[in-house]
Amino acid sequence: MGILEVKNVGKRFGGLQALGDVNLSVKENTCHAIIGPNGAGKSTLLNCLIGKLIPDTGSVMFDGQSVLGRKPHEINQMGISRVFQTPEIFGDLSVFENVMIPCFAKRDGSFRMHAYESCDAETDIIAKAEAMLDEVNMLEKRNVVASSLSRGDKRRLEMAMCLSQKPKLLLLDEPTAGMARADTNNTIDLLKTIKAKGELTMCIIEHDMHVVFSLADRITVLAQGTPLVEDTPENIKGHPKVREAYLGE
Ligand code: ADP
Ligand code: MG
Numbered sequence: 001m002g003i004l005e006v007k008n009v010g011k012r013f014g015g016l017q018a019l020g021d022v023n024l025s026v027k028e029n030t031c032h033a034i035i036g037p038n039g040a041g042k043s044t045l046l047n048c049l050i051g052k053l054i055p056d057t058g059s060v061m062f063d064g065q066s067v068l069g070r071k072p073h074e075i076n077q078m079g080i081s082r083v084f085q086t087p088e089i090f091g092d093l094s095v096f097e098n099v100m101i102p103c104f105a106k107r108d109g110s111f112r113m114h115a116y117e118s119c120d121a122e123t124d125i126i127a128k129a130e131a132m133l134d135e136v137n138m139l140e141k142r143n144v145v146a147s148s149l150s151r152g153d154k155r156r157l158e159m160a161m162c163l164s165q166k167p168k169l170l171l172l173d174e175p176t177a178g179m180a181r182a183d184t185n186n187t188i189d190l191l192k193t194i195k196a197k198g199e200l201t202m203c204i205i206e207h208d209m210h211v212v213f214s215l216a217d218r219i220t221v222l223a224q225g226t227p228l229v230e231d232t233p234e235n236i237k238g239h240p241k242v243r244e245a246y247l248g249e
Pocket of ligand 2: 042043044
């Protein structure tokens with residue numbers, strides 16, 4: 001039994017069946033990649049896992065508990081964090097302030113402005129935020145206003161914000177989309193370091209096959225809302241169905 005068990009999940013938008021009958025089992029402390037063409041339903045599936053969308057059918061179990069019917073913040077508190085397709089950071093705040101927010105939220109259960117305002121006295125939170133920024137190699141950019149960061153750094157900042165919540169499951173929706181090669185490689189290295197600690201399960205949606213094959217233990221190929229095949233990266237590479245659906249051959 002995996003830490004994440006998705007069974008027979010379906011989701012329809014009006015006349016469009018975005019997800020047909022999705023089954024997915026993700027083992028604890030592994031990296032599971034979901035690949036597939038644009039419009040395959042990858043983001044819709046992730047949205048069903050975090051409570052942003054409610055599936056029409058099926059079940060989603062995380063760590064032995066159902067996530068269905070729970071609000072996104074409740075699911076987050078269960079231990080699921082997500083790096084969005086478009087980075088969701090506080091553009092007007094500094095890098096350091098951005099990471100302080102989830103550190104407070106983790107400790108207090110919710111983010112309270114008065115707690116943040118008294119941050120001078122909150123040495124434990126400051127130490128945690130600094131350690132987090134160090135982990136993603138952004139400590140020297142701590143005073144930079146977040147909106148002025150490069151795309152790659154915005155992603156890294158968002159990852160630091162997610163990781164500071166100490167999630168059990170990190171969901172990543174195209175974490176290297178639009179990144180230059182150097183930033184992509186930095187992201188791969190960062191995710192490899194996180195993975196090597198063996199304390200976190202990752203589910204990654206990614207178009208860049210170099211990223212997928214560098215990180216994934218298992219790969220699910222989604223096409224038109226239905227998983228075509230699930231296997232190891234080695235077996236996926238040469239799979240005829242994958243070449244047909246994903247590479248258009
Ligand atoms: P992917 O992430 O694999 O590119 P999505 O999950 O974003 O695909 O989309 C799957 C399908 O569902 C697409 O055809 C998309 O246009 C449609 N879709 C996604 N979200 C919505 C929505 N909120 N309302 C209507 N259609 C949607
Ligand atoms: Mg998407």
